[in-house]
Structure formats: C-alpha cells, structure tokens
Amino acid sequence: MNPDEKFRAYESKMRAIGMQDAAIRAFQRNYEALLRNESGMIPENDIEPVTTLPTLDHITTSADHDPPPLARAVVIKLNGGLGTSMGLQGPKSLLEVRDGVNFLDLMVRQVLDLRRQSSTQVRLLLMNSFSTSDATLAHLQRYRDHHLADSTDVELMQNQIPKIGADTLDPVVWPTDPALEWCPPGHGDLYPALAGSGWLDQLLDEGVRYAFVSNSDNLGATLDPAILAHFAASGAPFLMEVTRRTAADRKGGHLARRLADDRLLLREVAQCPDADFDAFQDIERHRFFNTNNLWLRLDHLRHALEAGDGVLPLPMIRNRKTVDPRDKHSTAVIQLETAMGAAIECFDGAAAIEVPRSRFAPVKTTADLLALRSDAYQVLADGQVRLDPSRHGTPPIITLPDSCKLVDA
Template sequence: MSADGLAQAQNKMRDAGVAPAAIDVFTHYYGELEAGATGLVLEDTIEPLLDPDKLADVEISDDAAAAAIQKTAVIKLNGGLGTSMGMDKAKSLLPVRDGKSFLDIIAAQVLHAREAYGARLPLVLMNSFRTQDDSLEALAAHRGIEVEGLPLDFLQNREPKIRVDDLTPVDWPADPSLEWCPPGHGDIYTALLSSGVLDALLDAGFLYASVSNSDNLGAVPNAQIAGWFAQSGAPYAAELCPRTPADRKGGHLAIRKADGQLILRDTAQTAPEEMDYFTDEFRHPFFHTNNLWFDLVAIKKALTERGAVLGLPLIRNEKTVDPTDGTSPKVYQLESAMGAAIEVFEGATAIVVGRERFLPVKTTNDLLLLRSDAYELGDDAGLRLAVEKAPLIDLDSKHYKTVSAFDAHFPHGAPSLKAATSLTVKGDWSFGENVTVTGDASLADEGEPRTLGDGSTLAG
C-alpha cells in the first residue's frame, strides 16, 4: 500500500471532520485500489437469476401488512444535485408535477400512508452537504412530517479524489470543493451508523427500512411489500422489474457460482468485451431498481462485526478532477453501490414488482413524460400511467439537455402525450399552449428555431 498517499488522504479526511468509520471504509477501498482491484464481475463466474419471487403472486394478510409497515422507516437518497441536467441544487427540489417537487410528492406519499395504516412511518433523507439546507427547508413546509425523537436527515460522507498517476489525494486550488467526492450510495450503511440514525431508529422500535432514490416517485410506501419482507425473514431484499430493451444499461442481480450468493452487477463492473452479455435482456431478464429493504437489526449486527467495513465490491470510477475540464488531472473516485450489500447477507432475496415502482428522472426526456397527461397523480400521491404504455421520448440534447433550456422550450408545460406512442424532436423547437401529440410523432431539424403554435396537433 502507498503509505504516503494513504496517510495524506486519511489526514485530509480527519482535518475535514469525516467520521472515523468512513475513514476506515476509505482505507479498505484504497487498499483494494492499490492491489489492482477493478470490481469487475465476469460472466463465467455468475449464473442468471431467472425465477425470483413476484409480488403479484404473494399473499399477505391486511393485518400482517399493517403490522410490518408500522415498524418501517422510509429512507430516501437525496444527495444528488442533478448536474447532468444543468442543476446546481438538490435534484429533488425540481418541480415535477403541478408545481410540486419530488420532495413535495414524497412527503405527501408518506403522510397519506401514515393515515391509511395508522403508522408512524418516519421519512429520513440521506443528504449531502450541498443538498441539506435547501431540502430541510422544503420539508419544513409539510406540517407534521417529523416523527418525534428522530431526525429528518443524516449526511452522507465524503472522501478525497485520488490521482491516477501517484495515488495521492488531488490538489485543485482553483476549486477545492472539487477535490472531494461522495463514496457512492453504498456509503448509506456507514453514514447510518456513524450519524447515530441507525441506533435512533432501533431505539424507537423500528425494524425495517424501505430505501429508494428521491428521484424515483414510483417507490411509494407499500404495506404489502413490507409484509412480504417481514414474513420472509430475510435480512435484505431488492425490488426488481422485468427488463425491456430500454433497460439494457441497468444493473442486474445474478447468482455467484462459487457460493450460490446473490450479487449485484452494474455497468461499471462489466468488462467491455462482455457488455453483450450484460445488455441481453433475455439472458438477464430482471433489472435492479435500487428500491431496497433492510432488516435494521441485521444491518447493525453486520456493521458492528465488521468494524463498519461491509467490504462491498469496489467501483473504480476514473474521471478528471474538474468534470468540465478534460485537461485537468485524472482521478479515481472510490465508490460502492448500495445494492451490492445483497452479497453480504446470507439469505438475502429479491422480489419482482410492477413497473410503476420504477419512475426515475435521469434526463429531461423522463421529466417531460412525468409532467404530461400520460401520468396521473393518485390519491396516495403515487404517479401512475394513465395509458397502457408510456410513449418513448427523445429530445435533442443540443437544445433540451438542461432544465433551464427544457423549460424555455415548454413555457406552457408539457404537451398532451396520452395519445402518443413516441415523440422525437431534432433541432430547436418550442411548444405552444395546448399542443397535442399523437402516434409516432417527430420533428426534424429545420436549421433555425421553430415553434409549434397554440392548439397544434403533432400527428405520427
């Protein structure tokens, strides 16, 4: 191990007030990095997962479901800034439906579930330093969202970016904040422990956690899944969805041949020459939604026994210290995936759920769809398809990639998409008020800015 590089990184983390447990985890991954670990999962070491449990086949009594959700806490990963969409604040504050943000809708989902089941159902965010203040301010508008004795959030940890050339922590005086990165959402376990939130939940009588991304409004609190998880006795479970051609880049579960253990394989853990296997929706027919269920007692036991180091597979991300400057020094970001913890727990399992539980917003294509009439907001604040199949959206990234550019092109909101099969836009098109899209519709690049007038119908 590069003693000097590691010591520099450890000292930098201590000086910044990073929790000792997080430094221990970083030290583990630094050792993996220096040993040449790539985190790759080769196809000949795994078998496809072909027949997991399906929620549609599960029978859970109303009493069992209600009892389970009364012992469940909702945790949302809320550290993302939406930088890929041109944002510089918490992505969850983006208006997504009727002027309501992701956080507004999540709060409404939780409050509705509490009333429906008579459950305390705490909502806890895993924030980053850059999302904490704005997100807590937004939640304060939802009266009664707090649960007495429990915090509304905890902070994910941070770690130094490591230079590729000499494995020392990078120095970037032009913007010192760029010297740091989050350790991936696998940090949730360390952060839960070091923040004291894990103990606080256990002391308050909670046994289970339902965890999902804050940009996935499909992950509504669900008593039936809570009942299934409690009844299974499993320490850990993942929600899966059937794969389609649109999901080929998503991570999937597999069975490790060496010991029969379920594991997660993401894109970054796949060798380039094996991407054909990874993207084959028939070979690996289910994708990982990142909606997870934890037994909090089992999590505490594993973290205590392992000194907070669960040993999740390393994800070695190579980037430049300044993502906007390709000439800046190359760095490694040492990350792990939250879902990779499935391989830590013997008896971990998975369940196939409906596609309505997976509605992430990663691009403005997704945003347009969720803002349109192709989706409806239910009484439980869950977003659900109002049509048989969601239309495919493909907006020209030259003109619609950032939220500000997107909003400028849709000043009156989303067009009607409930009669559309697809919408492809090439070039610089703005949409007037009350535009309707039907069938397989497309707009070609006219070489100059154009506008679809108010009341227009764009037919395929």
Template sequence: MRKSPLLQQVFDYRALPESDRFKQFALKMEAHNLPPIVINIFKYYYSLLLSGSQGKMAEADITPISPDDLKDYLELDAYEAAGRKALPKVAIIKLNGGLGTSMGLETAKSLLAIKAETCFLDVIIEQVERLRERYDIPVPLTLMNSFHTHSDSMLAIEGFDNGRTRVPLAFIQHMYPKIMRDTFLPARWPKNPELEWNPPGHGDLYTAMVTSKTLKRLEESGFEYAFISNSDNLGAVMDLKILGYMASEDLPFLMEVAQRTPADKKGGHLCKVKESGRLALREVAQCPDEELAEFQNIEKYAFFNTNSIWINLKVLEKVFAYHGMMPLDLIANHKTLDPRDPDSPPVIQVETAMGSAISAFHTAAAVRVPRTRFAPVKTSNDLLNVMSDNFILSTDYEIVPNPERNRGPVLVDLDPTFYKKVDDFQDRFPDGVPSLLNCTTFTVRGDVRFKGGVACRGNVLVENRTGHQVVVGPEDLAEENARLVLE
C-alpha cells in the first residue's frame, strides 16, 4: 500500500543525538511500556509544537455548515429495515476513561448512581442485554478505559461477557507526557510523578484499538461497523435508523450533531475546511483567542458534535495504515502541571479529539439528531435533573424524558460552593431529590439541605443568606413559583 508522507515509519529514537529534546520523551515513554507507534505519533505532534503550531483553526480557513449539508434524523425512517439487517455487524464502544474529577469523584464517572442504585454502566449493560434478547443477536460491548478507570469498571461489569463473539470487554487508552511550556522538555514532578502524564484525549481511541488488537479482533469476528459514544451520555443508544443510513449509503464515518443552544457555545462545532471542502470539527482549544466570539456564535456555527460517531472498521484500518496513524488535529492544552495548584509550572498537554477524524474520510457525513440523543451528565445540575422525576427508565432500560412533563427542559442552577462535588450534593439530598416534573427553573443559593418529598412547581428559588446550613421541607416550597429567601 502507498504510504502517506504525514508520518515517518517507526524510527530508532535511541539513535537520536543527546541534544535532541525528543529523545528524553521517547525514553520516558518507552520506560512506561508505551508502544513504538504511540511514541511515533507523539513525536509527530511534538514536532508540530516545535514548529510553532498551536493547533489553531482560524476563521479564514473554515466556513459554517448549513442545514442542507446534513441529513436530518427525521428523514431516516426508510433506513430502519437496513439497520435491522446490519445489526449483526455492529459493535458498541463506550468511552469510559473519565474520572469525573470536576465533580469530586475518584473512581470512574460511569459508576456514579443516577437512578436509585443504578449507575451509568448498569444502564449500558442492561441496554445491551435487552438489545441482544430482542433481536437474538450477540451485539458486543467494549469499553475504552483509562488506567484510572479500568479496575473499578471491570469489577462493576463482572459477570457480563461478549459470548461467542470473542470481542474483548475493554481496552485501555494510552498516556502522553506533559511538556514544560518554557523548555519543551518532559515535565518533572517528583512529589507526584503521576502528574507528569496526561490523558491524550478520546482521539487516542483509534490508536488504542490498533495497539490492543481490538480492531483486528472485531474484523476477524465479522464486525463491519462500530457505534462509539461517551459512557455518560444517556441519550447515546443503538439506533437502527442511523445504522441503516450508515450501511445503505456506504458511509465510512458518520457524526451525530445537534443544534447548538447558548448552553453549548463552548463545545466543539462542525464546520467545513475551505481548502479541501471536507467536514471538520473545531474545539474551543483550537480557536484563536481573538476569534472566540465568532466560535461562540451559535447562529453562525449552528451544529455541535455530540461525540457519538459511527465508523466503518475496514475503512478505519485502511486510513490508519495509509497514514501510520489517524490524522487528527492537534489540540495544545495549556495547563498547570498540578491542576489543583495554580502556582505549579505551566505545561502543554498534547491531546486529540475523536471527532476530528471526520476530516480524514473523503465521504464522511453528519446527521442532525434530536436533543434526546445528547443527554450527558457533566455537572451536579445535570445529575439532579436526571435523578429527578423528569426522567424515567423505559422498558428498554433507556433513561428518557418523562412523558408526563408538559413543559420545556428545566433549568437547574445549584450553588457550586455546596453542590459541585458529588459527596456534598448527596449530603444535601439525603432522602431523595425534589420532584421537578412541573418545575421550570430551580435555583439554589447558599447551603441548603432538602428533606424528602419536596415538589417544585414553576420557577423556584431558594436562597440562604444566614451563613449556616438550613433545612427545607415540602411545606416550604408548596406554592407554585415559590421564592424562599432566608436571612
């Protein structure tokens, strides 16, 4: 096969002169048993940094997407039969590397309980089991874990297997060394060496599938497609219409996108590259600072990436083999070495996004999906909404909007000082979360603990200005549009 000039073949980094800064990275990565191909890919991105690239995608290089560029989910009914036919050829992959540190978690975020004692992984496993039972097809499920989430996650799914498909239950993403911003040398932090490394972003999926031989195993077992999504996106479920569209139109790569709202203005948006005409994904870290207002213009850039993709495995293998990697846009994230210490040295984290692979496929496409297919839990506000009676478990074990709700999405705004961390959140709802079925907005300011049985209606505000915790019960919020200010 003809090779791409993008990436050299694996090289002998030991032969590099001592003066070559990359040699220190290569030896460090080798000592941590990272495969040569991963070292080579990191070198590619490191070389981009040294050449001055910051992975930026400027306004001058892209154009917005119009609705005419997208297939609408409402137009896919005719593809459902084709999806049923293709179901034996699809595998489900869940991105499960996140710890949920922003919510104070130290275990896999997917182990967080969202309905009674049911966690994300419980829901995912049960969905797959019911899918298998309904169609009598052994649809395999594979998790892409990180080193931090692997052990806990595998214990949680003990007893589940992929049966005769022989597809592994999980594979592990790699790590990249952090780069000192002033010297471009490997970061050192002797008091906590783990902090010298960063997750490479979910763009590492493609490399990890190759190095773990997961891609090879899937193809050997007869699978042609993969549906890949975040484990914390409760709306990302198997859909025969989308699968049928993918298979019938022989698409190599299909991204699910949704209409941007003000809440999505910081998320990656879909666009087109002027030079090639190909679809592209631009993340906020790729936007020049002076163009941030344009990036956040949700009317100009109207569609965001839900991070749910469908991919043809044979084409994936060919693209990877041609380039020696999956050609993804560089994301240079500027951080402090210790994320909890703002005075620690500044570093650059090399990362990539899974969705930027859309530019690597000539005939890649995007489908505009309803908001119901994007229901992530990123904050305690999201968690409260999902735990409430606004969402129910369907017979297919999907967490779906409660059909009894007759108003738009509720706007939850909890005081981050007291509710951001999951432990603090749980302490303040010890007897269950309030009913939000008839609630339009629910705003809490200050330290408030809620008794069980609270039912909110309309626009509800609870504000505690006393300086100490107060307890609120059903009787305090019995009225519609209740406004409780405690001083």
C-alpha cells in the first residue's frame, strides 16, 4: 500500500472532527516520515557545538523604529497543559501564586503593563487545548473590559492528532474511551495552528509583525522590550533565547550547528543516538539549552509556510506509549510530535541569544511552587516575578518527600 492510501484513513478521521488542512498536512508529513522509518536522529558527527553567542547584557538597541516594535507585537503563551504531574485537574495556569493571583493573572498584568508602556494594544494569545479552553476563558471574564475575555480575542486552539497503532501503523481504535485515540502534537503545532486558524493572516493584517512565544508555566518569560528591539533591528526571522546548561539540564535539548548547511538546530534527547549520549550530556561541549522563549517574524513565518505548502519541515519525534496511559497492558501506540524550537533550522538567518537563567523559571513541581510562594521571590504589581535581592541571584533549593508531590497532598 502506498503512503497516500495508508494515510487516507487518518485524513478521514481528522476531517470528521473538523481538523484544519494545515494540521492534517503537518501530521501527514510526520506520518510519511514514520512509514519511511526515519528515526529523526541527529548523530554527533553531523553537528558542531555552539560556543559563543550574543548576550542580553551586551546587545545594543535602537529607538529608531516607526512604529515602535511594541506596537507591532503579540505575546503568545502555550497554555495547553493540565499539570497532572502535580495532581491538578484543571489548567496549570490557574494555579495560585499569591493571594488569589494565579499564573494567568500574572500574564495579563504583564500585557496590560506593556500596553501602558507603549500606549498601544499589545495582543495576548493563549494557545489552549481542548482540556484547558473552558476554564481559562471562564477565568478571563474578569478582564472583559480589556478585550481579553472572548475566544475571538485571545484564543489560539491547539490541534489534536490520532494515535498510531504500533503494530499496524493504522489509526488506533479504543471504543472504551474514544478520546484516548487522540493526542497532542507537541508545541511544534504552534505553526499549523496559527496558519490554519486564520490568526497568522489576521495578525499581519492588523500590522503585528513580532511574536514572543513562551510556556505559561515559565514565570521568568516576559516580553523584554530590549530583546524585542534587538530582534527587530537584527532582521532575523527567528530568535531563540538560550541559557547555560547545568548538571540538572544534561538531558534537556541543546543548541548545535549542522555541519552540512551551517544552520543552527535543536537536538532533543529523543533525537540522540545511544552511542552519542555521553557527548549529548557533556555540558561543557554543548553549552546552551533552549528556554522555549522564542521570537518570530510573522511575515517570514507566513512566507516559509507558503513555500512549504502550509507546513514547516520540523524534525519528527516519535514516542512509544500505550493507548491508555494508565494501563501499560493496553494497545501499544506511537505518538508523533514536533518541537516549536526546532523551527530554528527552518529559517535562513535564524539566530540565538544567551539570556540569564532568570528568564527560565518554570514551575514543574510542588517544590518549585513552594519556592515561588516563599519570601525568596517578589511578585510585582506589573506581573513580574523576581528573586528577592537578599538571594543574590541564587534560587532556593527545596526537596520534598514523595508524599508532598501533589498540590493537595
């Protein structure tokens, strides 16, 4: 059976629930790579380390922009996660930080402060999933006067894709709970979601050119006007914020340069051959990891998508799981995903900048949350979260027993 025939069942399944063409084409590209048995591996011999980069402390910016970059910017937050690893049943962004203020409130405060700075309507887009949309929009009703409540103003919906039967490579069928036949496509879905939803065209039509994208649980990821000005002046189509790897980051994806074309790329642990794992974990060799704080030129993104028939050629990542993640004896499946940071290799002239560790402060565990709620951090009126000066730049290290790993424990 040729790839087109093999894919037909997937296309029918996706169209039946109203999936957009951009999402279907992106999934088809990854599925056909799977049929070709492409591993997505990036051997050490194909890359070289990145040793030096511009740093945030040493960039120069120009005020000679008309209109100023802030007036042409959108903040996009990935908001599809439920935080199940912390025992949450709802959106992680609704987790309280201090005194009834949650992650989402801080994001809104940051955008409102940017609006005050620029006297323009800096936009906020939340990339929600089907699991987070309702609760997120309900919470945002308190910001209706700021045009941050309606889905038509703030919501970019994440797509979902079919799980693949590991033995047959056909769409998995699970009558017990059909919802388990679907999975998220990874945050690389940002690009087909922007294109397929119409948001990309709408933003460009409104004069928006620059997008700052980050994870909603990274409270250090704020739109920094200095980085925006640097990005605008550089003319680069894509900018990745990276920071120095530590021993704790050895298994996290790192930045490298491909020898074949001299482009920057992102290598995740799932893309590293076993034989190269020691080199992957060598934090002196591969010094920088992706904070997932990205800057995009939306006009360049649209051009790249048009050139690729609506698809960015992101490396495919395959994950082997079971259709019911709570039942290890259920049908074995393959879930395909892409990483949004991997788009750095899709653009000529894409760049990276080294930023302080303070711009990477994700809340992944209850220990992270406890630290955030402590007096080691300051939560400012403009939504910024800062280490207290008494910490001298050193975050607290908190270790909790297993009995405290869930929020309600």
